[in-house]
Each structure stands twice: as structure tokens, then as C-alpha cells.
Amino acid sequence: MKTMTPEKIAELEEIARQLRVDSLTLIHQRGAGHPGGALSAAEIMAALYFHVLRIDPTNPAWEQRDRFILSKGHASAVLYSALTRRGFFPFSELDHWGELDCPHQGHPERLKTPGVEMTSGILGHGVALGAGLALAARLNKLTYQTYVMLGDGECQAGIVWEGAVTSAKYRLANLTVIVDNNDVQLDGFVHDVMPMEPLAGKWSACGWHVIEVNGHLVRQIVEALELAQEMHDGPTVILAHTTKGKGVSFMENQSYWHGNVPNKEQLLQALAELGEVANG
Amino acid sequence: MADISMREAYGRALAELGAVNSRVVALDVDTSMSTLSHYFAQRFPERFFNIGIAEPGMVDVAAGLALCGQVPFINGFAALLALRALEQIRTCVCYARTNVKIAASYAGVSDFKDGATHYAITDLANLRALPGMTVIVPADAAEAAAWVPLVADYDGPVYLRLSRAGALPIHPAGSFLQVGKGRILRTGSDLTLVATGAMVGRCVLAAEQLSAQGIQARLVEIHTLKPLDSELLLEAAEETGALVTAEEHNIIGGLGSAVAEVLAEGCPVPLERIGIRDRFCPTGRDLDTLMDTCGLSVDAVVSAAKRVLERK
Numbered sequence: 001m002k003t004m005t006p007e008k009i010a011e012l013e014e015i016a017r018q019l020r021v022d023s024l025t026l027i028h029q030r031g032a033g034h035p036g037g038a039l040s041a042a043e044i045m046a047a048l049y050f051h052v053l054r055i056d057p058t059n060p061a062w063e064q065r066d067r068f069i070l071s072k073g074h075a076s077a078v079l080y081s082a083l084t085r086r087g088f089f090p091f092s093e094l095d096h097w098g099e100l101d102c103p104h105q106g107h108p109e110r111l112k113t114p115g116v117e118m119t120s121g122i123l124g125h126g127v128a129l130g131a132g133l134a135l136a137a138r139l140n141k142l143t144y145q146t147y148v149m150l151g152d153g154e155c156q157a158g159i160v161w162e163g164a165v166t167s168a169k170y171r172l173a174n175l176t177v178i179v180d181n182n183d184v185q186l187d188g189f190v191h192d193v194m195p196m197e198p199l200a201g202k203w204s205a206c207g208w209h210v211i212e213v214n215g216h217l218v219r220q221i222v223e224a225l226e227l228a229q230e231m232h233d234g235p236t237v238i239l240a241h242t243t244k245g246k247g248v249s250f251m252e253n254q255s256y257w258h259g260n261v262p263n264k265e266q267l268l269q270a271l272a273e274l275g276e277v278a279n280g
Numbered sequence: 281m282a283d284i285s286m287r288e289a290y291g292r293a294l295a296e297l298g299a300v301n302s303r304v305v306a307l308d309v310d311t312s313m314s315t316l317s318h319y320f321a322q323r324f325p326e327r328f329f330n331i332g333i334a335e336p337g338m339v340d341v342a343a344g345l346a347l348c349g350q351v352p353f354i355n356g357f358a359a360l361l362a363l364r365a366l367e368q369i370r371t372c373v374c375y376a377r378t379n380v381k382i383a384a385s386y387a388g389v390s391d392f393k394d395g396a397t398h399y400a401i402t403d404l405a406n407l408r409a410l411p412g413m414t415v416i417v418p419a420d421a422a423e424a425a426a427w428v429p430l431v432a433d434y435d436g437p438v439y440l441r442l443s444r445a446g447a448l449p450i451h452p453a454g455s456f457l458q459v460g461k462g463r464i465l466r467t468g469s470d471l472t473l474v475a476t477g478a479m480v481g482r483c484v485l486a487a488e489q490l491s492a493q494g495i496q497a498r499l500v501e502i503h504t505l506k507p508l509d510s511e512l513l514l515e516a517a518e519e520t521g522a523l524v525t526a527e528e529h530n531i532i533g534g535l536g537s538a539v540a541e542v543l544a545e546g547c548p549v550p551l552e553r554i555g556i557r558d559r560f561c562p563t564g565r566d567l568d569t570l571m572d573t574c575g576l577s578v579d580a581v582v583s584a585a586k587r588v589l590e591r592k
Contacts, residue, residue, distance in 0.1 A: 067347075110376055118347065119376035122367065128337045129372065132344015132352075135329065139305070140348060159368070162337025170329070 004219050008051070012218040015085070016046040020247050021276045022081035022091075028267045030098035032106065036257040037151060038078035040182040040215070040242040047221040048147060049082040057087035060114045066144050067133050069118045071126025072151040072180065073107040074259070079116070080104055088115035123154040127163030127177060134167070134175040134235075145229065148177045153185030156194045161206065167235040168207025175235040176228040177208075180215065184244035186258045203237045215240025247274050286443040287385050289421035291316025293428035294353060294383070298324045304432055305345055307331055307338050308355040314444075315385040317355040335360045339368035339380070346378035351432050357391070358384035358400030358441060366406055373437045374412040381431050382407075382439045387417075388478065388528035389561050390444035392570045396560035400441075405533020407439045408506050414459060415505040417441040419480035420449045423503065426457055434459055441477065443528075445567050448481025450501075462509035468496035471585055471592075472516035472523045476502045476535045479526035479554070479576060486526075486581035497585060502535060510542045517547040522588040524552045526581055528571065531555035550591035552584040 019042045027033030049055075053066045070079045084091045096102040103112045107121030118129055126148040133146040154160065167175050181199065183190045190196060200210045209231045213220035221240060228236035244258070245251030248270040262270055298304050298320050305327045312318040312330060321328035331338040335356050342352035354361070361369070361384045373380045384403060391398040407415050416431065416438060418424040424442055431438045450465065465480070466487050475483040480501045487497040498520055500512060517523060523543065525536040536553030543551055556574050564570030571577070 118343075119371065122371050125340050125368070125372055128340030129344040129347075132341040133347055134344075135341070136345045136348030136350055139327065139345075139350065142348075159334075159336045159340065162331070162334040163340065166329075166331055166334075166337060166341060 004222055009219055012043070012046045012050055015050050016042040016218065017247075017274055018085065019045055019078050019081045020274050021271055022085070023077035024248070024262060024267060024270050026077050026080065026094055026097055028262050028264070029095070031261055032098060033077050033261065034074040034259045035077070035262065036184060036244040036251060036254070037072055037075040037180065037182065039246045039248060039251065040244045041075055041078050041149065041180045042246065043216050043218050044149065044178055044180060044221055044240055045078050045082045047218050047225065049086050051222055052225045053147070054144070055086070055115070057115065060088060064142060064144055067117050067146045069126045069129055069146075069148045070108055070120055071148050072123065072154055073120030076106065076108050079108055080113070083113070083115040086115070089113070123151070124157030124159040126150055127160050128166060129163075130175050130177065131163050131167045131170070131172055134172040135170060137174055144174070146175045148175070150177060150179050151185070152179055152181040152183060152196060152199065153190050153193070155179065155196050155199060164203065164206040164208065171233055172235045173232050176225065177235065177237040179237060179239050180242050181239050182242040182244035184253060184255050184258065186255060188255050200239055207234060209234060209236040210239060211236060212239045212241065215242035216246060249273060284421050285446045286418065286421050286424045287316045289425040290383065290385070290428060290442050291319040293425035295319040295323050297428050297432055298327065301351065301432060303349060303351045304353065305329070305350045306353045306355060307342050309333055309335050309338050309360070311356055311385070315355040315383065317353070317383070335365040336368045339365045340372050342380045343372040343376065343378040346380050351379060351381065353381045353383050355383045355385065357398060358387035358403045359398055362400055362403030362406045369407070370410050374410045377412060377436065379435065380437055382437070383442060384439060385442045386444045387441045388443060389570055389574060390478070390567060392564040392567045395563040399561060401530045401556050401561070402533065403441065404505055404527070404529050404535065405537070408533065408538065412437060413506060414438045415441070416459070417477040417503055417505060419477060419501055419503065420447045420451055422449065422451045422453050423457070426453070426455070430457060430459065443478055447478040448484065450480055450484060457503070460504045460507045460509060462512040463501045463503070464498065464512070465501050466497065466499035468498040469520055470496045471588055472498040472500055472520045473526065473581065473585065474500045474502055474513065474516070474523055474535065474539055475526040476505065478528050478571070482576065482578050483526050483581055485578045486585065489578065489582050490585055495585065495589065505535060505538055508538050508542065510546065513539055513542050514546045517543055517549045522550045522592050524554060524581060524584045524588055526554040526576070528576060529555055531557055550588045552588040554581055554584050
């Protein structure tokens with residue numbers, strides 16, 4: 001395992017904070033987007049894109065690159081924020097996000113945005129897609145890892161479990177799923193809309209290694225991702241317990257902020273809470 | 281190949297393709313003994329993935345494989361691929377433009393013993409409406425086999441519609457095939473029969489009957505429903521002045537609709553359409569009788585030809 005120094009942890013925490021600031025700013029500018037699930041995933045994205053994933057922004061098609069699929073594609077703001085901060089494309093392109101001539105779509109599209117591994121947006125696809133990528137690595141004798149991020153509400157989709165049992169059947173140790181387990185979906189709490197607990201038991205019963213972490217602690221996330229690589233006999237799921245809207249008091253645990261856009265005043269308050277000095 | 285079914289010809293061809301193209305992989309949904317992808321599975325077990333009864337999951341696994349350069353042929357029943365897995369095909373194959381080949385077996389009413397649940401009579405409409413999809417319908421066993429390597433080499437998603445059964449043999453092995461190019465199988469100037477799939481053979485017989493009655497019908501095979509050979513169809517409309525379409529599919533959304541769209545915009549001549557008249561068809565004892573019952577008989581084509589001539 002790579003050593004996580006206090007400095008590295010602080011660096012990833014700062015990146016996560018920046019991803020939150022960027023996500024909310026972009027959603028506000030565009031007048032559309034999904035803030036809640038972008039905020040809950042910020043530490044996971046920071047850990048993946050700035051510590052774990054073997055990727056090369058100057059060569060997005062590098063054959064050996066690790067693959068990441070944002071199955072919960074509505075959190076595109078945090079993915080675009082991570083990709084641009086990682087150097088896949090200039091941040092200025094996102095000034096035009098939402099305009100007709102902007103290459104970056106509302107939900108991720110692989111043919112338009114460098115670094116987007118797979119088109120997503122309709123929920124449920126990621127696990128089965130990831131299984132395909134993991135099988136391809138085996139066939140082609142490539143050592144890349146495949147990572148997929150799901151929402152916990154997304155786990156209500158039956159196709160998630162088609163992908164889960166397929167991954168277990170083929171013992172895809174090179175596949176890791178991270179569930180952004182924030183217990184909030186569009187219509188309310190996951191535990192009200194359609195309870196999925198015990199979620200760990202469901203994955204375990206499908207033949208997966210299950211690791212549970214606090215999804216806002218980068219050390220726990222990184223250690224879980226590294227532990228997953230040590231599992232050689234099957235796929236691993238990391239249940240990352242998170243707070244929807246994390247970091248912004250009036251957004252936390254509110255399903256309203258699944259897909260609503262902060263106005264100027266709300267944005268400024270949010271940025272202030274995130275420690276960002278407003279510049280007008 | 282007169283004596284083998286379309287699925288048999290396909291299954292053998294897929295296994296042969298596997299021997300010359302190591303990028304080809306095959307997936308199935310617990311139907312490999314029916315689709316006959318098991319010929320491939322037997323020879324290349326490391327490149328065959330049985331996903332269980334899960335068509336949507338199979339599409340996505342195949343899309344993932346395609347992202348890394350594999351050429352996946354996914355196998356299953358057309359009714360399930362075109363309906364249960366349609367969203368996956370739209371999003372992860374067409375929109376994401378992954379190089380997935382959909383071998384849709386048991387199409388039309390060819391699974392005559394199982395009935396309407398297993399018939400695929402809307403698949404051409406479903407798939408034709410997807411941007412980025414290429415839709416191919418072989419007319420007989422030899423043609424089904426011939427498409428397999430061409431489909432593998434074709435860059436992009438393909439829906440290859442296969443019958444469980446045989447079909448009247450039309451094509452000698454090795455006859456020329458090109459995606460998007462229809463074929464004139466018989467010349468004639470009184471009207472044009474436009475057929476796809478198993479109805480091509482029936483239209484050959486219809487054209488012979490018409491000829492015996494002094495009516496010379498041109499016969500055009502449209503194996504590629506999309507992209508459609510509009511040029512060939514408009515030429516037929518201009519030169520013969522009347523068309524009859526014939527397909528083993530619902531009358532809504534398939535070949536007849538596609539031809540009507542072309543004619544309406546380019547050369548509006550009288551058109552009659554032979555197909556299933558927007559209903560669920562019953563089970564049958566044999567396919568030929570069932571197809572006759574479903575309005576797909578040779579006589580139905582002949583009658584339509586006479587009707588359309590009266591409208592010229």
C-alpha cells in the first residue's frame with residue numbers, strides 16, 4: 001500500500017473541498033445539474049482521481065489506464081471538476097457548460113469529453129459495463145483496474161444485480177464498485193422510497209467482498225481502494241457512507257437538493273460554508 | 281444450405297469467425313442451445329460468456345467488452361433483445377457508439393410453437409428508430425452465414441435479425457452482399473415487390489405466379505433496413521410505378537413503413553404492404569401454415585400486387 005502521509009491526506013481533503021466549490025459554481029452557472037450527489041461524492045472522487053487511478057491526462061486513450069465509470073451520471077459536475085483539475089481539458093471550457101456548442105453534455109458522454117470512460121446518465125448500467133471492461137482486461141492480458149461509482153438509490157435498479165452476479169461468476173477481482181451511500185434520492189430518503197438495507201448483505205450474498213467506510217474520510221477511502229486490490233478471488237464493493245449535500249448546511253440530507261440549482265444568494269452562502277472567499 | 285436453418289448457419293459461421301478473428305467474443309443468455317452460439321462456446325470457451333437470463337445485463341457487459349476493442353456478438357431471442365434490453369441498446373450501444381453486434385434469433389413468428397410472448401414482430405420498428413443502429417435481415421441460411429464476417433468487420437452497432445427456422449433458399453453461397461445496398465433478384469416493369477427476410481422467398485414464388493398471369497414483377501430484396509437503399513427504391517418507383525412490401529413483422533414501423541417514408545417524400549406511387557396486421561399471432565403446428573394465417577401467404581402477396589396495379 002502507498003503510505004498516506006498527513007500532508008497527502010490534507011491535500012486530498014483540500015481537493016475535495018475544491019471539487020465541491022467547482023461543482024456548485026458550475027451548476028449555478030449552467031442553471032441545471034445535481035448538487036446533492038456531487039457533494040456527497042467529493043472525497044471519493046478526490047481519492048480516485050488524485051491518488052488511486054493510473055491515468056494520463058495527456059493520453060486519455062492509454063491502453064493500460066485504469067477505467068472509472070460514473071454510473072450515477074447525474075453527478076457529472078463533480079466528474080467534470082475532477083477531470084479539468086486533473087488536466088484533461090481546460091476549466092474555461094466549462095464556462096460554457098450547458099450551451100449548445102459546449103462539448104460537455106448534461107450527463108457524461110464518452111465521445112465528447114476527454115477522460116469520460118463511458119456515457120452514463122440512465123441509472124443502473126455501471127456494474128455490468130464494468131464487468132465487461134474487467135473481462136476485457138483479462139482477455140487482453142492488461143493489468144488495469146476498473147472502478148464504478150453507484151448511488152445507493154441506483155441499487156434499486158434490477159440490472160445492477162445482473163451485473164453483480166455476473167462479476168461474481170467470473171471472479172472479477174479487477175473490478176471495484178464504490179456505492180455513494182447517502183440515503184437520499186430524488187423523491188426522499190432511500191429507506192422510505194424503497195428500502196435497500198441491508199445493502200452490505202445483498203452485495204455479500206451476490207458473492208462480493210464488502211468494505212464499509214466513512215465516505216468523507218479520504219484515508220478510509222484510499223485504504224479501502226487499496227485493500228480491494230489485494231482481493232484476488234472476486235470483486236469488491238466499497239459501501240461509502242456519505243451525506244447527501246455534504247458541506248453545505250442547508251443542502252445536507254435534503255432530497256430537494258438532489259436536482260435543484262442554487263440561486264446567487266444560496267451559492268454565496270454555500271461557498272462561504274465551504275471556506276471559499278467570495279469574490280463578487 | 282437449403283437443408284439447414286438460419287440459426288444453424290449463423291451458429292456455424294460464428295464459430296468459423298472465431299477461428300480467424302481473436303477479437304470476436306460471444307455472449308448468450310441461457311439460450312446458446314437455441315441460438316446455436318454454443319458452437320462458438322464449444323470451440324472458444326474462454327471467449328464465451330453465458331450471462332444467464334438477463335438480456336439487459338448482457339448488453340451492458342458486451343458494451344464494456346467493446347470499449348476495450350473486443351467485437352462482441354450478443355445472442356438471444358429477438359423479442360427480449362428488442363424490448364427488454366432496448367434501453368441498454370439505445371444508451372450503451374447506439375448513443376455510446378460501442379461496437380456491439382446483436383444477433384437476434386427466433387425473430388418474427390419463427391418460434392411458432394411458443395407463441396406471441398416469443399414472437400418478435402416489433403423489433404424492426406424498435407431498432408430502426410435508434411440513431412446509429414444498422415439493421416440487417418438475411419433472407420435465407422446462406423445469407424445469414426455470409427453476413428457474420430461482414431458484420432464483424434463493419435464499424436459500429438449492428439442488429440442482425442435471424443429466424444429460428446429455415447427460409448426458402450434464394451442465394452447461392454458467395455453471392456455479393458454490401459451493407460445498405462438492396463438487391464434486384466428479378467427484373468420486371470409492371471410493379472416492384474420489395475421484401476425482407478423470410479418473405480423474400482415467398483415473393484419469389486409470388487412473382488412466378490404473377491408472371492404466369494402476364495404480370496412482370498420486379499423483386500427487390502432489402503436486407504438492410506437501415507441505412508435504407510432509398511436510391512434503389514425510388515428507381516423502382518419511377519420505373520414500375522407501384523410497389524408491394526412484404527415482411528414477417530407488424531405492419532407498423534418495419535419495412536413497409538420505411539418504404540412508405542421514402543416514397544412519400546421522393547416518388548409517391550401506389551403502395552400496398554404485406555405484414556402482420558397489428559395483432560398478436562397464435563401458436564402454430566408449423567411455421568409455413570402460421571405465416572399463411574398471419575397474412576403472409578404467397579397468395580396475399582399476389583393479391584396485393586393486383587390491388588396495387590389497379591391503383592396505378
